[in-house]
Amino acid sequence: MANVKLTIDGKTVEAPANTLLIEAARRAGIEIPAFCYYEGLALQAACRMCLVEVEKAPKLMTACTLPVAEGMVVRTNTPQVAQARKSMLEFVLTNHPLDCPVCDKGGECELQDMVFRYGAGESRFLEVKQHVDEREWSPVVFYDRPRCILCFRCVRICAEGMGVAALGVVNRGASSEIAPNRGDHLECDECGMCIDICPVGALTSGTYRYRTRPWEMQHVGTICTHCADGCKTTLGIRNNRIHRGNNRDRSGVNGEFLCIKGRYAGDFAHHEERLLTPLVRSQDGFKPVSWAEAIKTVAGRFAEIRQRGGKFGVIGSNHTTNEENYYLQKLARTGLGTNNIDHHRTGDVLSLLRARVPLATTADLYHSKAVLIVGVDLAQQHSFLAYQIRANWRHHQARVYTVRRGPVREDKIAARIVSVEPGGELAGVETLRDDLAKEPELVILFGDAIQGEAVARLTEFGSSLGIPVKYVCLVDYSNSRGAVEMGVLPAEGGMTLPEMMAAGDLDALWVVGANPLRRHALAGKPFLVVQDLFLTETAQAADVVLPAASAYEKSGTVTNVCGEVQRLQKAFETPGTKTDLEIFGLIAREMGLDLKQLGPWTPSAVFAEIARTVPGYDLPVEVLEAGGAVQAGPSDGLPDAVWAPVQSAGDTLFTSGTLGRYSKMLNAVREAPGELYRA
Amino acid sequence: MTFSPELEAKFEKLLKSYPPGRQRSAVVPMLLYAQDELGSVTGELVEEVARRTGITPLEVNEVVSYYSMLSRQPRGKYHIQICTNISCLLTGGEELWEHACRKLGIGNKEVTPDGQFSLEEVECIGACSWAPALQVNYEFHHHMTPEKLDRLIDNLRKAV
Numbered sequence: 001m002a003n004v005k006l007t008i009d010g011k012t013v014e015a016p017a018n019t020l021l022i023e024a025a026r027r028a029g030i031e032i033p034a035f036c037y038y039e040g041l042a043l044q045a046a047c048r049m050c051l052v053e054v055e056k057a058p059k060l061m062t063a064c065t066l067p068v069a070e071g072m073v074v075r076t077n078t079p080q081v082a083q084a085r086k087s088m089l090e091f092v093l094t095n096h097p098l099d100c101p102v103c104d105k106g107g108e109c110e111l112q113d114m115v116f117r118y119g120a121g122e123s124r125f126l127e128v129k130q131h132v133d134e135r136e137w138s139p140v141v142f143y144d145r146p147r148c149i150l151c152f153r154c155v156r157i158c159a160e161g162m163g164v165a166a167l168g169v170v171n172r173g174a175s176s177e178i179a180p181n182r183g184d185h186l187e188c189d190e191c192g193m194c195i196d197i198c199p200v201g202a203l204t205s206g207t208y209r210y211r212t213r214p215w216e217m218q219h220v221g222t223i224c225t226h227c228a229d230g231c232k233t234t235l236g237i238r239n240n241r242i243h244r245g246n247n248r249d250r251s252g253v254n255g256e257f258l259c260i261k262g263r264y265a266g267d268f269a270h271h272e273e274r275l276l277t278p279l280v281r282s283q284d285g286f287k288p289v290s291w292a293e294a295i296k297t298v299a300g301r302f303a304e305i306r307q308r309g310g311k312f313g314v315i316g317s318n319h320t321t322n323e324e325n326y327y328l329q330k331l332a333r334t335g336l337g338t339n340n341i342d343h344h345r346t347g348d349v350l351s352l353l354r355a356r357v358p359l360a361t362t363a364d365l366y367h368s369k370a371v372l373i374v375g376v377d378l379a380q381q382h383s384f385l386a387y388q389i390r391a392n393w394r395h396h397q398a399r400v401y402t403v404r405r406g407p408v409r410e411d412k413i414a415a416r417i418v419s420v421e422p423g424g425e426l427a428g429v430e431t432l433r434d435d436l437a438k439e440p441e442l443v444i445l446f447g448d449a450i451q452g453e454a455v456a457r458l459t460e461f462g463s464s465l466g467i468p469v470k471y472v473c474l475v476d477y478s479n480s481r482g483a484v485e486m487g488v489l490p491a492e493g494g495m496t497l498p499e500m501m502a503a504g505d506l507d508a509l510w511v512v513g514a515n516p517l518r519r520h521a522l523a524g525k526p527f528l529v530v531q532d533l534f535l536t537e538t539a540q541a542a543d544v545v546l547p548a549a550s551a552y553e554k555s556g557t558v559t560n561v562c563g564e565v566q567r568l569q570k571a572f573e574t575p576g577t578k579t580d581l582e583i584f585g586l587i588a589r590e591m592g593l594d595l596k597q598l599g600p601w602t603p604s605a606v607f608a609e610i611a612r613t614v615p616g617y618d619l620p621v622e623v624l625e626a627g628g629a630v631q632a633g634p635s636d637g638l639p640d641a642v643w644a645p646v647q648s649a650g651d652t653l654f655t656s657g658t659l660g661r662y663s664k665m666l667n668a669v670r671e672a673p674g675e676l677y678r679a
Numbered sequence: 680m681t682f683s684p685e686l687e688a689k690f691e692k693l694l695k696s697y698p699p700g701r702q703r704s705a706v707v708p709m710l711l712y713a714q715d716e717l718g719s720v721t722g723e724l725v726e727e728v729a730r731r732t733g734i735t736p737l738e739v740n741e742v743v744s745y746y747s748m749l750s751r752q753p754r755g756k757y758h759i760q761i762c763t764n765i766s767c768l769l770t771g772g773e774e775l776w777e778h779a780c781r782k783l784g785i786g787n788k789e790v791t792p793d794g795q796f797s798l799e800e801v802e803c804i805g806a807c808s809w810a811p812a813l814q815v816n817y818e819f820h821h822h823m824t825p826e827k828l829d830r831l832i833d834n835l836r837k838a839v
Contacts, residue, residue, distance in 0.1 A: 168737040170744035181737045 006072035013068075021063040021074060022050055032076055033085065033114055035092075035199050036151040037064035040391065041160055044152045047092070049114065051084040052076045060084055082118065089119040095130045095174065096200075097146045105201030107214045108248075111149060130174060137186040139206045139668040140264060141195060145177045148202035154178060154194035161257075163379065163390050163409055164188045178202070189383065189653055190669045192263040196246045196256065207264045207665060208236070208244040217243055220571035221251055221627055223558050225319055225478045225551035226261035226656040228346075229254070229362070229384035230560025230629070233262040235552060240572045242266040242552065253362045253564060253629050259383040260666065261656055266552060268662040269574065273534055275547035276576030286545070291578070291586075298544050299590030301527050302336065302508060306591075310507035312338035313500035313526065316488035317513025317580070318346065318477040319659075321556030321568060323606035324580045325479070325486035326614070327598070328512060331584055335593045339494030340506075341487075344514055345646040347448055347475035347561075349484045351455035354637040357462065360443040360470035361562050361631050366392045368470070370439035372401040372432065374458070375425040375449030376474055377677045379409035380652045382561065385445065385472070386410065399439065403428040406677035425449045426457055437465045445472040448648040475561055476649045477657060478551060482559035485614060485632065489641040496644040511538050512580055513548060515658050531580055536658055547577045550659075554579040556603040557624060564629040565619055581606070652676055680727040686716055694731065702732045706742050710749050719753040747801070755790045755797035757835050759783075760814040763800055766807035771824070775811050776800055778825040782832060795836070 001016045008025050015024035022032045023039070035047035043065050051060035055073035060081065063074075075081065092111065100106045132145035152169065155178065159165035166181040166188035180186040195203040217236035224233045224245070232252020233245040245263045250256050268274075278294030279286040289297075305312065314332040316325055332341045352359070365371060365388035378386040390413060392398040399415040402408060403425055411417050416435060420428035425446075436442055442465065450458050455473075462469035475481055483489075490496055495503060501516055504523035512531045516522075517538040530542040539545045551558070552571045559565050578586075585601030599609055611618045615636040623630050649657055652674030654666050666672060682690070689712050693705040709728050714720050720743050729736040743749045761779055763772045780786055783796050790797040806812035809821030813828075820831060 165735055165737070168735075168741045170741055172745045179737065179740065181735060 004068055004070040006068050008074045009077055015068050018067050021066045021068055024068045030076060032063045034064055035149055038153050041156040047151050048088050049085060052081055053078050085118040086120045089115050090123055092149050093123060094125050095146055103201035104204045104209050110199035137180045138190055140190040140192055141186055142204045142209060143178060144202050147200050148178060149200055150176055151199060153197045154203055157193045157197045160394060161193060162189055167194060187671060190260045196248060211243050212238050220569050222552060222569040222571055223566050224262040226265060228475045228477055228480055228561035229382055230564055230566055231258055231262045231384050233258055235571045237572045241270060251627055254384050257384055257387050264665040265663040267664055268659045269550045269552055271662040275534060279545040281543045294544055294546060295586045295590050298529050299587050303591045305507045306336060311505060312336045312340060313506045313509040314341040315497055315511045315514050315516055316343040316483055318343050318480040318483050320513045320580050321558055322482040322486050322610060323556045323603045325483050325488045326610050327581055327584050327606050329487045331588055335588055339491050340500055342490055342497040343483045343488045345644060346480050346648050347473045348451035348455050348646045349473045349475060349481055350641060350643055351452060352471055352473040353635045355456060355459040357459045358470045359563050359633060360472050361564060362388055364443050364470055365389050368441055368443045370399045370442045372442060372444045373410055374403045374429055374446040376447030377408050380674055380676055382474060383653060401432055408677055426454055429461060439467060441468045443470045445474055447474045448646050451646050472562055476651055479558040481561060481563060491640040496642060517541060531583055534658060534662055546583055549577045549579045557607060559632060563632045565632050566629045567624045650676055680723055683716060686712055703734045706732055706739060714749060720749050720751050756795050757815050758797045760799045760801040762804050762812055764803040767811040770810040772811040775823055779828060
C-alpha cells in the first residue's frame with residue numbers, strides 16, 4: 001500500500017496508508033500511551049489514554065483507532081493532551097486500591113509507569129472506593145477486581161490468541177468486571193496468557209502471587225523443557241527456586257506465547273521426591289551413596305563388561321541437550337563399543353530428513369498462505385504451533401486444512417475439514433489435492449499417524465502439487481529432534497529400543513532421562529544404570545540411580561520440532577544433582593577411557609565438535625549465544641541409522657511425560673489431563 | 680428447553696432476520712421476549728439462547744448483566760418502574776418513588792411476598808413532557824401523583 005506523509009509533533013513521518021496513528025508514532029520514536037491497544041489484537045478503544053490533538057478535528061482523537069492520512073498534523077505533547085492523560089488516569093484510579101506495595105505487578109506495572117509519567121498525585125474523588133474480594137478462578141488464575149482497569153486485553157488474548165474465549169466482561173459502568181466462562185470458575189487452557197498480558201495486577205497466578213518482588217529475582221531466559229515447540233521462557237529465580245516463567249520481552253521464537261507448561265510447570269524441579277543423592281542397590285533396597293562411590297560402581301562394572309566383551313544397551317533421552325546426546329552416543333560407540341543405542345521415538349523425523357524436503361520454521365507457520373495439519377490435535381499437543389497458525393489466520397487470512405479423526409480446535413478456523421478413520425490420513429490428504437494445488441504455498445504438519453513409507457508418500461504428494469511445500473514432523477518432548485540428529489539411534493546391526501528391552505542377554509543397560517519400563521517389559525537381568533530426576537518405574541528397577549539435573553539447571557542447546565536450535569541457560573542449581581553431561585564425563589574418566597578422543601565434557605566444547613561433525617549443525621554460535629534460534633540443516637538424512645516405528649507419547653496440554661507427573665500445578669487444574677481427539 | 684408456540688415462532692423469525700453467521704444479533708430480543716414468558720432470565724434460558732445463536736453462555740451473560748431491563752431475578756407480575764431523573768424529579772418523582780415503597784412495603788428491585796408487584800427506580804423513560812411518569816410492564820402512566828398511584832395499585836390488585 002502506498003505511503004502517506006504526516007506530521008507528528010513537528011516531525012515528518014512516513015507510514016503505509018491504513019497504519020494506525022499510534023503505530024506510526026511508535027515507529028517514529030514517539031510514544032503515545034495506551035492500555036487497551038495491543039499489537040496483534042482487535043481494537044478495543046476502551047481506555048482513552050491515547051488521546052491526541054489532530055489538526056482540524058474538533059476534539060481529541062484516539063490514536064489507536066485512527067488510520068494515518070496524507071497531510072495529517074498530530075500533536076501529542078500539548079497541555080490539552082497532558083490534561084487528558086492526567087484525567088483519564090484519575091478516572092482509572094477511582095476505585096483502584098493503590099496496594100502497590102503488596103501487588104505482584106509492583107515495579108513492572110503499566111499503570112504505575114503511566115501515573116508516574118503522566119498522572120496526577122491527587123484525586124478529586126472523595127467517595128469510598130468500591131471493594132470486591134479477590135477470587136480464585138482456578139489454581140492458576142486469580143482475579144482482583146479493584147485493581148482491574150477494564151482494558152479487555154485478557155478477554156481478547158483468550159478469544160483471539162488462544163481460540164478459547166473463556167473470559168468476558170459482565171455488568172456495566174463502575175461495577176463491570178471480568179468474568180470466567182463457568183460462572184465462578186474457569187475451564188480453559190490455563191495458559192496464563194491473560195495474567196501476563198494484564199497491564200496491572202488484576203490477574204495473578206497461583207504460582208507467583210505474593211511470593212516475591214520482580215526486582216528480587218534473577219531473570220534467566222532459557223528454553224521450556226516440556227514439549228518440542230521450543231518456547232523461550234524467562235524464569236524468575238530467587239534462592240535457587242523458580243518463582244515464575246514468562247516471556248514478556250518477546251524474545252525467542254514464541255514471542256510472548258507460553259502455555260501452562262512454560263509458565264507454571266517448572267515446579268517439578270522443586271518436587272519433594274526429586275532425587276538428590278545417588279542410590280546403589282543392596283540386599284535391602286536402595287542405599288544412598290556418595291557421587292564418587294556411585295561413579296566408581298558404574299564405571300567398574302562397565303569396564304569389566306567391556307573387558308570381557310559383554311553386551312551393552314544404551315537408551316538416551318528426548319529432553320537432554322544436543323551436547324549430552326552427542327556425547328552419550330560417542331561414549332557408547334567409542335567407549336563402550338556398542339551400537340545398541342536408541343531413544344523413545346515420538347515422530348518419524350528420520351524418514352522426513354531422508355526425504356530431503358524443505359522444513360518449515362515456527363515463523364513459517366505464521367507467514368505461510370496455507371497450512372495442512374494431518375492427524376494431530378495441535379492445540380492440545382503443540383499449543384505454540386497452533387497459536388502461530390491461529391495468528392496467521394487472523395492476521396493474514398491463511399487457509400487452514402485439517403485431516404483428523406475427531407473434532408479439533410483448528411476446525412474452527414479451517415477452510416476445509418476432512419474426517420478420517422485411523423490409518424486413513426493419507427487418503428484424506430489426497431482428497432484435498434485440488435484445493436491445495438491452488439494455494440501459492442503450503443506447510444504440512446504431521447504426527448505419528450504418518451510414518452515410514454507414509455512419510456515418503458506424503459512428501460511425494462506435496463511435491464506433486466507444483467507449489468512450494470515445507471514440512472514439520474511433530475515430535476514430543478524438548479529435544480526429540482536433537483536426539484535423532486545427534487545420532488542417538490542404532491546404526492545397521494545395532495538394537496532399537498524395543499529390541500534392547502526384549503533382548504534378555506544384555507549385560508548392562510544404561511538409561512538416561514527416559515522411562516522405558518513404563519511402556520516395555522525388560523527381559524533378562526542386565527546391570528541397570530539410570531540417570532533421572534525421579535525414581536521412575538525404570539529407576540526403581542535400577543542397580544544404580546544417578547540424580548540428574550533438569551534442563552533448567554544446565555547449559556547447552558536443544559533442537560525444537562521445526563529444527564530450530566536454541567540455547568539453554570542454567571537458571572539455578574539443585575544441590576546433589578549433576579548434569580547428564582558431567583555424569584558421562586565422570587564415568588568415562590573413571591573407566592579410564594581415552595579422554596583425548598572423547599573430548600572435554602563442557603557444553604561449548606561439545607557443541608564445537610557437533611558443529612564440525614554433524615551435518616547441518618555448523619550454526620552461527622554468536623546468534624545462539626545471544627539467545628537467538630537458528631534452523632539446523634540441511635541434514636544428510638542419517639544414512640546409517642536404523643529406522644523403527646514411532647509412537648507419540650500422546651501428551652495433552654496438562655501432561656508432560658515423567659516431568660508432568662511431578663508438576664503439582666499441571667495436576668492441580670481441573671482440566672487435567674485433558675483430552676486428545678483420538679483418546 | 681421449549682417455549683410456547685408463539686414464542687418459538689418469534690424466535691424462528693428473529694433468527695432468520697440476520698445474515699448467516701450473525702445470529703447473535705437476535706440475542707437481546709430473544710432474551711426480552713423469553714423474559715416476558717418466564718418472568719426472569721434463568722440460567723437455562725441463557726444456555727438455550729447461547730445454543731440457538733451459536734455463541735457462548737458467557738457472551739449471553741455479558742448482555743444480560745449489561746442491560747438493566749433484563750433481570751436474572753424473578754419480577755412481580757406487575758413490574759413498576761418509576762423514573763426519578765431530572766424532569767420527573769422536579770415534578771415529584773422522588774415523592775412518588777417513596778410513596779410506592781411505603782405502599783408496597785418493598786424497596787428497589789424487590790418483589791412483594793405474593794409475587795404480584797416489583798419496584799424499580801429507573802433512569803429517563805422518555806416521558807419528560809408528561810412527568811412524573813412511570814411504567815407498569817410495557818404500559819406508561821403519565822402525570823402521576825401519589826393518589827393516582829394508590830388507585831392504580833388498588834385496581835391492579837383487583838385485577839389479580
